[in-house]
Amino acid sequence: MPANKYSFLCSASCRISFPIIILVAFFISINGCQSQADDSYDKLSDQEKRSAEHALDGLETHNGLETTLFAADDMLVNPTNMDIDAQGRVWVTEGYNYRPSLNPDNPTKADGDRILVLEDTDGDSKADTSTVFYQGNDINAALGIMVLDNRVIVSRSPDVFVFTDTDGDDKADKKEVLFSGIEGEQHDHAVHAFVFGPDGKLYFNMGNEGKVLKDANGNVITDVFGNEVKTGGNPYRQGMVFRSNLDGSKVEVLAHNFRNNYEVAVDSYGTLWQSDNDDDGNKGVRINYVMEYGNYGYTDEVTGAGWRSRRTGMADDIPTRHWYQNDPGSIPNLLQTGAGSPTGIAVYEGTLLPEVFQNEMIHADAGPNIIRSYPVEKDGAGYSAQIENILKGAKDQWFRPSDVTVAPDGSIFVADWYDPGVGGHQMGDQQRGRIFRIAPEGVEYEVPSFDLSSPADAVEALQSPNMNRRARAWLKLHGWGSDAEEALAELWNSDNPRYRARALWLLSKIEDKGNDYIEEALSDTNPAIRITALRAARQLDMNIIPLIEQLVDDPSAQVWREAAITLHRNESSQAAELWARLAAQHDGKDRWYVEALGVGAASQWERFFGAWKEQVGDEWNTAAGRDIVWRARTEAALPLLAEIVKDSSTEEKERYFRAFHFHEESPQKEQELIGILDAGLPNQQALNTMALKQLGPSSLEHNKVQVALEEALQKVQGTQQYLDLVEKFELNTQQEELFELMTTYPDSGLGTRASYLLLRLDGKLLVEKHLNDSSNEDRKTILKALGNTSGSESIAILQGFILDEQKELNMRRHAVKALGSGWGGEQKLVELVKSGVISEPLHEATSEALSDSWSGDVRQVAKSLSGGGQNKQADLPPIAELASQKGVAEEGQTAFEQACQICHQVNGKGTAFGPALSEIGSKLPKEGLYDAILNPNSGISFGYEGYILEFNDGAKAAGIIQSETASEVVLITPGGNTTTYKKSEIASRTQMNQSLMPDGLEAGMSEQELIDLVEYLSSLN
Template identity: 75%
Template sequence: MGYKKIKGGIICVCLGLMLVASGCLQNKQDYERLSDQEKRSAEHALAGLETRDGLKTTLFASEDMLVNPTNMDIDGEGRVWVTEGYNYRPSLNPENPTKTDGDRIVILEDTDGDSKADTSKVFYQGNDINAALGIMVLDNRVIVSRSPHVFVFYDDDGDDKADRKEVMFSGIQGEQHDHAVHAFVFGPDGKFYFNFGNEGQVLKDADGNIVTDEFGNPITDEGNPYRQGMVFRSDRDGSNVEVLAHNFRNNYEVAVDSYGTLWQSDNDDDGNKGVRINYVMEYGNYGYTDEKTGAGWRTRRTGMAEDIPTRHWYQNDPGSIPNLLQTGAGSPTGILVYEGDLLPEVFHNEMIHADAGPNVIRSYPVEKDGAGYTAHIEDMLKGNKDQWFRPSDVTVAPDGSIFVADWYDPGVGGHQMGDQQRGRIFRIAPEGSEYKVPEVDLSTTTGAVEALKSPNMNLRARAWLKLHEWGTDAEEQLVKLWESDDTRYRARALWLLSKLPNKGISYVEQALSDNNPDIRITAFRAARQLEVDIIPYVEQLVDDSASEVRREAAIALHHNESQRAAGLWTDLAMQHDGSDRWYLEALGIGAAGQWDRFFVAWSDAVGSEWNTPAGRDIIWRSRAEAALPKLASIIKDPLVNSNEKPKYFRAFHFHDSPEKSEHLIGILQGQGDLQNQQELNLMALKQLDRSALQRSSVVQRELENALTAAKGTQEFLDLVEKFELENQSQELLTLMQSYPDSSLGIRASQLSLEYGGRELIMSVLDEGAEQDKMKVMTVLGNTSTPRSIELLEQYSLNEQNQLAMRRHAITALGSSWGGEQRLVELVKSGIVPEPLHAAAAEGLSDSWRGDVRQLAKTLTGEAQEQQADLPPVTELVSKEGSPEQGKQIFEQSCQICHQVNGQGTQFGPALSEIGSKLPKEGLYDAILNPNGGISFGYEGYTLTLEDGTEVAGIIQSETGSEVVLLMPGGYTSTYSKSEISGREQLERSLMPENLHSGMSQQELVDLVEYLSSLE
């Protein structure tokens, strides 16, 4: 153990853990002896963090200088610019105070050289930037991202105060939402890169007009062609916007390296361990929703992956770009590419990323893998002891050190904010590395080129602007950099040289023959930004030895209408080896919109030798009409592994040709072995529709066979729904009675009521055995459609029916939102007779709404529910609980809505790793105040149907024609948009209020103890 004197205390180095305090915290026991308030203080901020060996974390700034940092940038002078989020979602956190003058942008500076900020000045304050999610500083401009606007603030007189502002973009949705517009970064090409998550929805210019991209597409998420979150590139004035990729959930920031390669993280639907890291392939679809329909990832489909992360991102679909890396559960935030050399070599030229969920800063070293990449995880800084550590951003300083913004809060995600008093900025650097900002001289070409080498993005951007302004006057110094040994320096020089008037193309052509494939890629990307015909350069690279270079050539053919494009694409496609998904998707991007002519050219070239792994890949990925017969041939080929055939059936989903159904009908006439042919027929039938049934005797025959083989399964129900069958009421009734409390029985009930089964159901209710009646009532109660509610209401109020059965019907009526709503109306209007009061109370007693539970008690004359007095959370967290007892309580009280390690119901977020995400304070708050923090994607909605019925749940999936609602209990119901007259987001969580009221204090403590053990 070593010690060093520092200002304000002593540094203690213990097993790689950097602990800073007013005294020496020598071990874990010393830290644990601190009170919670002491642990949360800035004085002990470092004691709860663990830093990688060889690095040292120091506290640069903390509360009083700033609070709640949401994003930051570091300028060339080493000053840290921070956007604050004190006024974070005030409408959803009404108990939190707000600053009436709005949130701030503060500038933090170390003026005395002790590696700590000693001044904090306010650059701007206003309610228009409340909880801004992005900031980029560039000369006298500060670009701030805060939906619905992207602002450009100007400091005209150099006094570090905003003098004026302009709107660059407007109309972006997601105000006060984490999935809105995020930070801008300056690319090596002099362009701006930025993104928004899936709440952004639309990009408008300063005048409120929807922006169109270079292909004339409106930039909206309506599927024409873009969906969900997007990443953009634009000129520095916001013009010439390109959509570089789409269909992300919440791509929080984009990082761009010197070659112009883009990297992002993306957050999953909370609790599904599906957080991912992406290499961003231009024009790529990243698969958060179905490319064709926009359906959510839980939607049943052929070829659906078994594991949730793969299923979550539609990775089995042709047209979905592969994920680089899955990182599990998390709440990813800021990301960068570290192109410095101060940190250990493992971090050189790699992504460095903040993930606020697991309280970690980490890197993802990347290796090339064919036309794509592989990566692994290297941790840098972890909040192992302090789960309030919530890193919101990472930035590189001019000296190459890493700065980390810490939002600091007991929770993360959802719509909640638990702490408004704190916020920290940390610095990570090697041992003994004090914060010294290098001196630069941007007044000379030599100094500007030196600044272009900086690891700091702001300094590089300023140098780029100077060198670009000087043009040929800077050429000599840029050529020296271009001729250096450092590949990334060479790339930076090349971008600028490529933009020299009348000379740029000669440097590009020189670089296209370079020995380094990354330089060839850079040159080709630079050429694409010039006003030149790109086809000759594609011809030069079409046989390149590096598949990643050929990848770029394929992408460049996207919407290129040259007569030579199809032939070049064919040359590239002939080099696909059948095992490189990255390369295959690049081919798909290149052929988009021109598949028919590209595919015909390839087919002519490959001739009869198409049925190879590579050929089948291209056919699977193709959207050409001419691919359909080959798809059918692959499916019918007995030599193709039967486990692979679902993926080829899935490929039919992406074709719109009227010939599609004929090829599928042809599959039904196959002569394979019985079991295999039955499986093929089932998949083929699920791709057909009622019109095929009406015109084809083959479809009619094989549908009957498939229905017989699939009885008792979801596949049977798929066929009933697909072909709108009205002759399967008896089998549907059997499923209803066999599975009254599962999705299988509920879906059977929905289909039966829709397709002619009402009379059969009524006959059971009128004449069936008592047990059969009760099962039917139970499943009708769970079904929650206007038809099921009507049946239960009529039966329960009919005095000719047995009282016991009427009571069961009225209890079942209260099982769903729509039924509960109707039952409340009946009770309040006095229609429910006294003999049914107890049954009605039973049906309403489990409502998530406190007022409904109270109404239930009035029916039975019980005392009104009283909230148990609990000590404050600060006292509860210090109490010891039993995780074993807590597990039992969870299984009794929580498992009806949540899963842990696959056990339980998928309604609310899965909680398998909740202990690594929330400290005990956050867990108590989530239980005691469920309305304070609703996870994004789990908000409740009520749908009002045309007949006035209301249904409620979580919107699991939405397409252009239907909405799938996930109900409490994990059931789903599908509603056509034509039958929905309105929708409204619920202000409250669907988690029951006062869930803990039925628990003793110790049981609550035990439950939290169990949840905190889930990591």
């Protein structure tokens, strides 16, 4: 038994009394856990730390639990996902051949990756046999596996396969395609694992790179509501969660607009839970209760714009802003867990582990090297949660848990990818991989007996904590139909509500009997059972109107939520009146309930909102009524929304202005917004600015709009709001003001945006006039601003200035340096050098301009102009040797500020171009940090890839696509400046195969400076 444990101090079972010493320990612990790690781990060599012999020594386990090593490197490598079958055997997908195009130095197996079956045959709680179920390049680095009787569902984009063992020899005899056409081949953000639901359905998800779901024949799937299952906003965006029949038919999109929802977990009631990864470095990893048919706000629901896009009501904190949590229509997050790389998740419905973990999520997060639980409490129509740690790589940062699953005895197993890094499609180690088992101390792995020969035996198996046993039992019981009723009815009348829910799902599907059990369940004293009954009734296509009539006055807000969701797309004549009654019960404090009502009214807002307004009459203007108006998507809500804004007592006016964004453009919307412009309210000018942002150029035919716009421009001049209005109304009348901003703030995002807008709004002649007529100092400023703008017109102006030999040589040198300051200009400058038009007097300036490029090829052009030789890689020792060195963090911070802060932020300081690094030390060990610095092209974080945009006039720009809508692309360039380009201006885009982080960064440092930099980065956690 390993000595390193967490002290568990705040479980549900320890809340009555504490000894004094435990109270003291409680206040110095984190999440109720206190480290007791053995210092002997620090004395091990690096090779010893990485060995399976010491695999447990760098881990800390929750007090009262014990982690043991079930399988290690001699049996498997790089486990990506796993499942445990009814016999207690562990099925594992490997990822040895992981992204070879991005890891070209790594060897590959010509025969492809494997699916392994690991078994403990001698009862010592360790695997002693390993069987290859299947091997092939078609499953390289598969991200999901689910075992179901003799079928195995394997997720590996672009396909989902069903392998069948027809003769029971643990070898795949048949391979079929269940789904195909998923984009993002071998991509972490594509399709993930399948799970078997308590209703006999398949549940699965895919991240935002999957983009489309096709059937086995390559046809885009149409879901049960007639929508094509693909992203793009019609109606779905980004990552999605699905439910389908076992054969892949009747696909439902249960929720959408996630970034990388890595796995979905389903409990016995049919409630869904999952995690979602933020854009790296933004401390925004979240845990979600998945409200069916909900939008989860990774991008703007209407436009698809990224979370950094400027908007009314934008939250101050990044996690709230990241998930559009202030928008009507974005489902609340259950929990924010900070930085991370979340992976596998399961609901633990066993009794072997301590009570605090029972019936709760168990989650793997490979980023902070941790297995956690999130005990959930009901909170109105939604939930709240906290964090309880189970297993942590406290000293071994190579611990990268990729999955967690529940065994038949109630213990949990953890798959450990084991690698110095995580994310960016990079792999640093191909030799190792581990499977751990977590159970109470001293409890060996003994698989309970298993029998499906009779309904009574199958009902016993249905109570297992292991999903595979429950699935096999479910299929047997469902196949028996009414012959299983007696055994299921006994379970239905038991005291365990989760067992009762499992029985109800099956009883509801017995022909001619299901309705009776649902009716009985609707009157149950447990609201979770009543909710399960509603969910089961929806799947049976029952007339749900009488059921909702029965529950509309239920004492539980959780049941109201489910009743509202159940009305989703229900077109019966009574649906609107029932929705109105449910809406009337909102207390104005429960955001979860507001969103459930929104789900219920989707596509029928006019009818449902009208019924509510008729019911409440003139008494609508309450806190609850304002929420309904804020969430509504019908023209009938617009006058009320405007009335709320014009009410002098209304606080959070930005919140209500933001709601206008979700209404389609119409004369009614324009009329209401114009009506706000002269409402005579306190702070009227600020209200006018917000109203104008919701209007467009066509509204300028109204005199009120012209007057208000002129006043607003004067009031907000010199700010981003001013530029918002200029861009929104396409005002070429503001050229002088834009020029003033451009030259006052040439190095800031404000000045760059002003310069870009000026040139886009026919200001080229004005800029050229000032370049001809201004003093040399002013010319330098103009040239610098144009260089930072790096658009096609600014590049053309600079090129013309450089090649004009009538201009003063010193000013032309400044123009050269300005041209080389942005990627598009840099490329033009290289082109001019190669074409021989850069005269010798400009060579030195050109060399200086190109010498700071992130591209080694461009830096070589600079060297050729200055007479330098070939670039040389710094003569550094191996990474392992560097990682063993101790640096000075304070000195490393100075190096960071000089070399890295132009593109990265730490605790809010620096530039938000690349991923924020505020907690990078908790994610990457020193080996991973050195690799990221020395080999920047080998692991590019998803979402931070560079793109080259080529425009219709032949000009180019490069950077990271920060946001994209149907009509615009927002590009952010090194230094943090953003430029919005109309898609109509872009001829093509090409993803770069290089990181935008400079290669050879270390060449400008001494070895000690590099060691100090890594010491500083490793201290950030």
